[in-house]
Amino acid sequence: MRSGFATLLLLWLCAAPLAMAEERLHYPAAPVAGQATGQLVIHGALDLVHIRPLLERFHRQHPGIELTYRNLGTLPLYERFLATPDEVDVLISSAMPWQYRLANDGHAQPLGSAAAAAWPDWARWRQELFAFTFEPVVMVVRRELIERFGRPQSHADLLALLQRHGTALAGRVVTYDPSRSGAGYTYAIEESRLSPRYWDLVAAFGQTRAQLVDTTGEMLAGLAEGRYWLGYNLLGSYARRVVAQDPALEMVIPDDYALVTQRLALMPRQAPHPRSARRFLDFLIGLEGQRVIAEQTALGAVHPELEGQGTADRLRATHGEALRPLALGPGLLATLDDLKRQALLARWRREFSRDSAAGD
Amino acid sequence: MIRRDSLYRRLLTWLLLPLLALGGLMVLQAWVEARRTADRAYDRLLEAATLAIAEQVQWQEQRLWLDLPPAALEMLATDAEERVFYALYDAQGDFVTGNAELPADPRQVGERGDTLLYRDIDWHGLAVRQGIRRARLEDWRQRERFEVRVAHTREGRERLAAELLRGNLAYILTMAALAVGILLLAIRAALAPLTRLRRAIRARDPRTLSPLELSLPRELAELRETLNDLLARMRRVRANQERFIGDASHQLRTPLAGLSARAELALRQDDPARWREALEAMHATSVRTSRLAIQLLSLTRLDNPEYRPELASLDLNALARQAVRTHWHACHRDGIDLGVETAPAPVRIRGLDWQLEEALGNLIDNARRYGARHVTVRTHASPPALEVEDDGPGISPGRRLLMLRPFHRGSEDSDGSGLGLAIVDGIARTHGARLTLEDASGGHGLRVVLRFPGDTP
Structure with missing residues (x-):
């Protein structure tokens, strides 16, 4: 079974454009009095061109947090996580079935914040897995x-x-x-x-x-x-x-x-910096992060309060019935x-x- | 603070404790039942999912083949977003496909083709409910056995169980509140007659001794009857006392009136001889009156139920002889023959010598007054008894009990006080002896016997 997954993942990896061995963004901490400090390590299968605006905005808000982003292919991302589950604070991937499988197997920890509770049901699984693009x-x-x-x-x-x-x-x-x-x-x-x-x-x-x-x-x-x-x-x-x-x-x-399809973010159970991770996820599914997604990327914001260009809301308004988001459920396991x-x-x-x- | 014992509290405790225990049991049972119901409901999902998967199992390319229907997995996850696991195992117990290598269930359920097993397991730190379907292919050639194992976490079950339990708890709590309320009212109602009784007793004038008229339940009616009996006895006692006081004042008034009349008469005269005569008569009357007063005092003391004198050992024979010696002169002067017949050995009892002497004195005096010619004092050893027999007119059996009443005299003309036998009776009671009036052995006359308890000590 394992080898089967491996081949499948390898294929997924090929599908991810511009996937390189080690694409990395680093924002050193510039502590400001009264601001939270800490570290944050994010692994994602999301091109730098898409993630950069998000990280920059987050870093502006929390300059005290030293931020490291590694862009990996979905397969290295998945395998690296399984090998060292205590290395990364936030895991972002477009490979929905694999992300779902990690959460289903209990590798994610619940977020439990107000933003998580307000997140639409269809775009999350438990409080562990959040779909933040459209x-x-x-x-x-x-x-x-x-x-x-x-x-x-x-x-x-x-x-x-x-x-x-x-x-x-x-x-x-x-x-x-x-x-x-x-x-x-x-x-x-x-x-x-x-x-x-x-x-x-x-x-x-x-x-x-x-x-x-x-x-x-x-x-x-x-x-x-x-x-x-x-x-x-x-x-x-x-x-x-x-x-x-x-x-x-x-x-x-x-x-x-x-x-x-939607990108899924989760916080590993053994995240080394859970407070920073929570802060980042709250940002990602909060109004500000979503606004960045809508205005500065082509990913499509999900937040129900956002409307206009670059949001799921706009896409729904124009294509309504036709849109079929991949259901965030155990059906993904069948895949x-x-x-x-x-x-x-x-x-x-x-x-x-x-x-x-x-x-x- | 002293916690006073209370019927109300006792009843409440002994009724509430079992009630609470019962309530606890009901809650426990409701919890077990809620879990069981939730499991039954959610096990249907396991059943359906395993069935949906088993239907897709085929024999293809010389092996078991499964085209997994995604709906089978989606079935297992409800609103509670359970984690879902599935696996297909072949007849040899080898993993064919699935997202988790779920453990086998060692239980065997017959050899029938299609069977289902459910159980709760702890799997990789997750509490999951597992369902296992053992089935076989119904292909043309192949009859291969296989096993579909599915599992999901318990969130949905727990949510449903909690919901069921909440409903049941509300019901049980309402019932308990009702039961406690009814219990409080019932106990209060049951104890109400007690309060009525208490109020009725408290509201009474302390001087009335009339019986309590109050309708009460059986248990308290018994108490009321007992109280009424006591009241009746007290009524009798008080009637006796009133009569005694009346009689006593009457008895004292007569000699005092005589005294004052005599003194008045003497004062009108100048002859010292007359004075002397009057003084002598007054002296005799005052002696008699003071004797009467003394008798009244001793009778009152003897009638006091609180009076418990110290008893000493004494010999009845000596007592009898002493009494005869004391009264012999007076009797001899009146021509009465006073004799004594004692038991051969000393008759020892516990008693008060002065009281017994007085009793004997009263009896001898009575006999003398009522015209006896022969008076005999006797003692008996077994049972110890003291007896005074005379040959006077005697008392008819019907009147003997009356004679024991104070101021009741055998005849009107006598100058006795009418207290003699009453005092003897009181002394007998003090000694625990039985006083009987009998016919004398000679056919006429009276025999008074004091029988003391027990044998000669």
Whole structure:
């Protein structure tokens, strides 16, 4: 079982763009009279470009706290934590099933603050696991495709487009390879639960000889270069930044359903500086941290009192019914089941090659 | 502060203590029951989850295969957000898949294909409830056995149990409060007649001795009857006392009136011889009156129930002889034959010699006054007894008891005080002796016997 997880994690790691061995931010303590002092060690699978505004604001508020942030891939993050659970104060990861599993196994300690109690139920598990971002999974389409075939607004549109213009689009569609990407696998399992028509879509991908890649970054690069006309299941928080700078690209949040992933933060039970950790988590899910997320990052703020650009509230207002956040519940554990993974991937491969097998 | 014993407190203690113990038991039972109910309700989730998982177990690629339904795990987590664990084990007990290597349950439940076991275990520091389903594949070829083990933490169960317990506790506490209230009222009501009795007694005039008229429950009615008996006795005693005082004042008034009349008469005359005569008569009357006063005093003293004289050992024979010696002259002067017949050996009893002497004196005096010719004083050894027999007119049996009353005289013309026999009776009581009046042996006359308790000491 363990090796199964390891491979899966490895794949997830590949999915995390710009994951490097040791990306590190350090804010030395500059004690001010009357301010809390201490240390805080954060390990996260969250790019520096996203985390930096948050850390800076926190450090401005609590200059007495010496702050160390390490950006790790989801696999090193998970394994390093299991090896030394008493090294880190706050653990942030986009790998929801793994974070959930850590909390489920009792590695997290409850926060129990007012901010934690006020946090919406759907975005937390017990008082231990907090989802503090709101990132839709999107399609990115090139202008050429929109001009020729119209803009696909939903999965049904996409399926119809692929079925109708399969030959024209051959090789021009790109998506995650679920057998190599943990994120792609998580989305596949969620989508297959949502509707059996997902398999038709997979078959249509197979028909159009869709390209299978490992990361959102790869997809975005190919789309920007014009190699691909349509990217499916990109992480919205990364896509938004690229699309905003490239007029040839357009981001589509499907209006029938759009998965939403969330970054989960937890405080380990053996956190060496629990007071600082509590302070940081309170900041992260408090109004201020959330405002930073809304205004200075593309992660999407969750706080129910925030509205406007860059918040879950705004996304809900525009896409309402369609948004399907990954449920923060034991269903995530099923994602990690080794046999489940094998079964799903087998089915995926079968559906993907359904047409070619029929054609043979 | 002295804690006074109280019926109310006793009743309260002995009723409340068992009640509280009972209440405690009920709370305990409610707690056990709440837990059991919560477990039963939540075990259904384990059952459903294991079933959902077991249904997805297949034989594929020469091994057990599970397409884990996420819903099976979501089922196990309720609003209480329990931690959830699951595992699939094959017939050999080897781990197939799962998120935790849950322990096996050693219990065996028959050999039937589909069985379920529940238990509470402590697993890696977590208190979890485990459910194990033993099942077998129903494939065409394969009949492989397998085991689905699931577990979740107890938060939901505890929340439900606490909720159930809270409901039950409210009920039990209300009941207890009601029971205590009723108990207090009941005890108060039961003890109310006691208060009524107390008030009735307190409200009485201390001089009235009339019986208590008050309807009371049986137990207190007995007390009331006893009280009324006592009151009746006191009434009789007081009636006797009143009569005695009346009689005594009457007895004293007559000689005093005589004295004053005699003195008045003498004062009208000048002859010293007459004076002397009057003085002699007055002297005789005053002697008689003072004797009467002395008798009254001794009778009062003898009637006092508090009077407990020191008794000394004495010989009845000596006493009898002494009495005869003392009274012989007076009797001889009146021509009465006074004799003594003593027991052969000394008859020793415990008593007061002066009282017994007075008793004998009174008896001899009585016999003399009522016209006896022969008076005999006797003593008997066994039982020790003192007896005075005369051959006078005697007393008819019907009047004998009356004779023991003060101021009751055998005949009106006699100059006796009527206290003699009453005093003898009082002396007999002081000695614990029995006084009887009998017919004399000669056929007429009276025999008065004092029988002392016990044998010759």
